[in-house]
Amino acid sequence: MRTLIYGMNVTLDGYIAAAGDDISWSAPSDELFQWWLDQERASSLTLYGRKLWETMSSYWPTGDQQPDATPAEIEFARHWRDTPKVVFSSTIDKVDWNTRLVTGDAIAEITRLKADGGGPMSIGGATLAAAAMRAGLIDEYVLATHPVLVGGGTPFFTALDSWVNLNLVETRTFPGGVVLARYETRH
DSSP: OOOEEEEEEEETTSEEEEGGGBOGGGOOOHHHHHHHHHHHHHOSEEEEEHHHHHHHHTTGGGGGGSTTOOHHHHHHHHHHHHSOEEEEOSSOOOOOSSEEEEOSOHHHHHHHHHHTOOSOEEEEOHHHHHHHHHTTOOOEEEEEEESOOOSSEEESSOOOSSOOOEEEEEEEEEGGGEEEEEEEEOO
């Protein structure tokens, strides 16, 4: 069975975006960007909700062609294009760059993909991840916590019907006071 990983940059007060979808607080250091690149390389399939897909697909298809792109950004863009992706949305009708669109039941499809076996999958997008979280499908949570309080916006976590017990498996600090914590779900 595949592992499903939900990881994002997050504010100290628990948001992945401030009000108005503002993520200007989340610019990663080179070291943190490299860590996220390593995670991207380890993922065999990426699952996106519509909003995160639109954000990622507006930049990364040509991110390696930007004049100021770092070697890590160039590698990330190339890997992003090559990695299989699934976008869950009922409001868009076309996706590109090695991507498949699912308009039906996201939980049924994620459950099927987990059962298929293979390498780890990552999931992104607050609404999609929240549905997977409530369904008990997330195996690992990764929070790169930035030292900023934004007071509101899009939360990393959703309300749950029952507790989810976790084991801390990694901590690390990055420049700028960012603290990474990685947790596995206790089954």
